[in-house]
Amino acid sequence: MPTPPPTGPLVTRDDIAAQLALLGVEAGETLLVHSSLSSLGWVNGGAVAVVRGILDALGPAGTLVVPTQTGAHSDPAVWVNPPVPEEWWDRIRATMPPYDPLITPSLGVGVVPETVRTWPGARRSAHPQTSFAAVGPRSREITDGHAPDCRLGERSPLARLERLGARVLLLGAGYDSCTAFHLAEYRIPAPRVRVGRPAPGGWETVTEVSISSDRFDELGHDFERDRPVVRGTVGAADVRLFPVADAVAYAERWLPLHRPREEDFHHPRA
Template sequence: MSEAAVLARTSNGPITQERLHQDLTNIGLKAGMTLMVHTALSRIGWVCGGAQTLIAALLDAIGPNGNLVMSAQSPQLSDPQHWSDPPVPETWWETIRQNHPPFDACQTPTSRCGVVPEAFRLWPGTRRSSHPLVSLCAKGPAAEMLLADQPLHDPLGEASPLAKLEKLNALILMIGCGWETCTALHLAERRALPNAPRFSDGAPVIINGERQWISINMPLMDSETFVPVGQKIDGQSFMQHGHIGESFARFFPLQAASQIAEKLLRVS
C-alpha cells in the first residue's frame, strides 16, 4: 500500500505510540504476557515513527517481564529450484547454491514478513533461532529458551519454538493480516498431519567455520488451509476482536486456537 493510500485511510491525525498503547491495552495485552505478533503495518494507518513506534508500543504493553515473538523467515536462502515468484532459470540454480551468502542469525534479513519483523530483528536485545529458512525472533526473559534447538527438518512442529510458546500460554495478536499469515497454526497442522509428504529443500549455512550447502527434508505445509479454519476460530468465545489504529485485530490464546485447528485440519 502506498504512503498516500495509508494517509487517505487514516482518520483523526497521526497514530502515536500513546494511541497504540491504549488500543493494545483495550484488546487485552497485559504486562508479563508471552506474545506472538503478525502485522501489516500499512493497515494500521499512518503511524508516527512507523515500525519503531509499533514495536515500542508492544514492548511497553507487555513490560520487561513479557516476551515478544515474531516470524523471521528467510526464503531467499531456499533451494532456487522451488522459487516461483519469480522463478529463475534452471541454469542459474547451481551458481546460486554455490554463491548465496550463508544464513547468519545477525545479518540475514527477513523476507516477505513485512517491515515490522525486520525492524524487530534489528532491535537491541532481540534473539533469533538458528533455522536458515523459518527462524523466529524473540525478546524477553524466555527468548533464549524459546529459540534454542529448533529442529532443522521439522522447524514448526512438536519440538519447535511454537510448541514452547504453547507451554508458556502464549497469546497471538494479528493486526491487519489474514489467517494465512498465522505461523502459529503450523503447530496444529503438524500435529494433525504428522505423516504429511515431505520435499527436498536446502540452504547455505556455516558449519565448523565453513560455508556449506545442506539438504533439508521439509514437510509440506499449506497456510491457505488456515483461512476456513480461522473462520471457525473467529467465532470462539476466547477470541478477542478489536482495532489497533485503523486496523481490525484478533487476539487469542495459542493453545485454544491450536486445539480447534488440529481437529479441523484432521478431517479437511
C-alpha cells in the first residue's frame, strides 16, 4: 500500500510564532507549555520547529518551561499500563538506573518536551519522577531546588512559576495534562502515599502527597467557563492560554467539592 499523503495544514516555525503572538503570547514572559505535536498539522521541521517558534514568540528575555516527567522511575508494583510480572519486581528495583537529569529521557509527555530537554542551555530540575526543563534567562530560578519529596508542590517549579506570574499554554493538549492543577492538591487536605524509586545508593521510598489527574478535564471545562481563558488555534491545534495562578486558585476551590479526597486513595501516582 502506498503511504497516504500528509494531512494539513502545513505549519512552519514562523506560523507558530506569529499565531502565538496573535493569541497574546508576550515577549519576555514565562510559559509552561503542554503540547501535542500531531495536533498541529504537518509541521515543517517537527518538534524543533515548534520549539523555535515558541522561543521566537517569547524573545530572548522569555523562558519556556515544559514537563519532562519520568514516571517509569517508580515501583513496578504500581505499574498498570502495562503491568509487569510480580516475579520481576525485586530484580527491577535492584537494577533500575537512577535518575540523571542530563540523560534520563522524559516519558509520556510528548516529543516537544524531550526536544526542550536536550536544547542547548536547557536546565532540568532534580526530582526523579516529575522534573521540568526550561530554556531562557529564568531557567535556573525555576528549576533549581526541586525537592526530592515534593513532586508538584510548594518546593517544585510549579510554585515558582506561580510566583513569577507565568502562564500555561495548552498547545493541542487538554486540561487533563495541566500540571498546574496538581499544585492545588498540595494545598487542600489530601492523603499521603509511599512512593518507591531508584536512587544513587539503591532503592528508596519517600512519603508524598497523593496526586491524580482524575477529572482534570471536567475541572478545566469549569475553569474555562468561569475564568478568563484565551482560546484560539495554532495550525490545526486548539490552544488555551491562562495564568498558572488562576488555574491553581480555581482548582483549590473546585477539587474539594467535586473530587472527594477518599477518591485519591484509589489513584496514587508513582
